[in-house]
Amino acid sequence: MTGLDVLATGPLTTVQDLGRPGHAHLGVPMSGAADRGAHRLANRLVGNTETAATLETTLGGLRVRVDDDAFVVVTGAPCAVTRGDTPMGHGAAFAVHAGDVITLGPPTVGLRSYLAVRGGIDATPVLGSRATDTLSGLGPPTVAAGHRLPVGSDAGPWPMATESFTAAAAHHGPITLAISPGPRADALIDPEALTAGIWVVDAASDRIGVRLDRDPHRSDPPSALHPASTERASEGVALGSVQVPPGGQPVLFGADHPVTGGYPVVAVLTADAIDAAAQLVAGDRVRLVPTHR
Template identity: 60%
Template structure:
């Protein structure tokens, strides 16, 4: 059996697939890859089923060693990918021989990368998924150095191409498209969400992206209507934009809770959820109504 050994993890590396859907009524988040488009692309480039388990790394620093022959690829944030120290390209499948070491540099833009190997990583599934859920603790523990990961058999047909050109255009302000949420009437001025820009806070994680106004912003934080009353806890969708009493919006990502008691004033489009998953602290964003 081929295995891959984790040499270094960087700030955080976890196993992620497309998540454990269908358990929200039991209070279990879906979890899965934060940037699902990049996860799916990585699996397609090595001929896996899109649902195969990958490694999601955060802010680079990931290093793995192949203990046998393997076909591997890295997608996601704009980072330099190396094999034995030599750059090999982002979004380009490479053959690893026994002893080869693949590494991911800290991204020049973005936050998360996805390492797929042909066959996927065969860790024990929990409720039908191999994903690490950082909120509930379900699934495998975050990866650590010297962890050996068996390669599985979740393969599909060989892909027509094994490269995908990376996106190297990174606007200074990222635009996120949203649908209107069900609780806009709980804000004093709902249009304030779309006024000016917001900046990503350092307290963001796989649960949610936390926003604040830039220091020189003339635009206000969001305010709850004092006469709107207290909300009962209700279901929260993936990509929801929730506004706590602080007035700082939270964009819910893969490990978000399934219920919440603060107003959801917008919901990100699927493409914008993936974009939000790549927002590093300090990034500026603006919202655009769909």
Template identity: 50%
Template sequence: MTAVEILTPGPFATVQDLGRPGYAYLGVPRSGAADRGALRLANRLVGNAEGAACIETTLGGLRLRAVGDVVAAVSGAMADVARNGVAYGRNASMPLTDGDELSIGTTTSGLRNYVAIRGGIDIEPTLGSRSTDTLATLGPATLTAGAHLPIGPHDNSWPAIGAAPVDDRLPDVVVLDATDGPRADRVDNLADLFTATWVVNAASNRVGVRLDCRDGAAVRHRSGLSELSSEGIAHGSIQLPPSGQPVIFLADHPVTGGYPVVAVLSARSLDRAGQLAPGNVVRLRRG
């Protein structure tokens, strides 16, 4: 059976696809890749359907071995990629024969890489998805050394592209587009959310990106308002706790919450938010 063996998972690695939509009413978020565009690209590079299950890494450090002959591709954050210790490059199809190793170095710009294998990772789906949901604890376990991931069958119905010269470097200041949220009226100075400069807090994860104010006015709740009841939260929502430190909800976000959603990221900015690493500088642009 064709498979890949995880030799070193790096700081944090999971299996992800495009998620499990349609279960929010059961308290289950969609989950899936934090950077969906990067996952789609990796899959196209190996000839998979765009939603096939891949490996999502965090801060690099992954090393795997091919069990049988496979074709792989690495997309996403800037990092050195090698085959058997020899530099190969990102965003390109990489043939691996039985026993060959693929490795990803520490990321230098961005946070997450996606490793696609032709045929996709063929583990048992949960609610229609092979994604690991870190909040709802659904799907496969976080990847550890020694794990074997079976690879599914494939055909040639989806055309592959051999390489994609994409510049994935994050700028010094990452600009995210957002529109006013459903509870924008619960803050006195919403404009300050879009004029302040924010820094990504180290406590960020697949659930959400926490932002600290580097300069500009703090954003505060309006005084005298009654407490909100819990209500639905969408992927990309920017929630404002009483601390005034916004949280951008990513793929594993809760489906409800009691703090006001004061803004919502655009679909295009969602993928970029999924690549934010601690210390990155962020500005929100009002759309």
């Protein structure tokens, strides 16, 4: 059986698919690819089903050796991709042969890149999913050097297109994330504070959530964001929820978010904004924009 021998992983590499929806009532998060659009694109370019498992790598550094002929692609955060010493295109599928080493460099913009191999990564499913959940520990373990990852059979017909030129461009201003009102949109002392001014991505962000803080370089920062009350019962929260704790720094819930929370969910990211938030790095400047404006 074709497999990938892991030589290096960078800061974090995990196996991801579209997650395990439908188990929140049991306390099980959905998990899955943080940038679902990039994951789906990777599978589409090698002819996999969209539920096939890919490798999600954070800030590059992934190196794998294939032990048989295979067909692979890298999507998501644009980065240098090499097959041995040969540069290969990002967002363009290519053939590899037994013994070839695939290397992903650090992204030029963004955070997470996706390596898909035709057939998908054949990890053992847990509750119907091969996704690694960094919060609950469900799914396959975090990928480590020395692991061998078998390639499965989640492939369909050969794709009609094997390349895409949708890589993100360098940011020249604040990144706009569209939001809709959340179930507790009325919980803020100042309802306009969430969408006023610029937020900055905090370094304490991960697959669980993106933490935002105010831009320290503003001479006239907007009013602080605070919930009107911090005493409320725990409620269910969904992917993309914008939760505001007492300190007033919003958290954008990502793929591995908890299924309940006690702080108000004042807004919810749109599907495209969820993918964009998954590519935010510390220091990125963000503006939250209501969809109804």
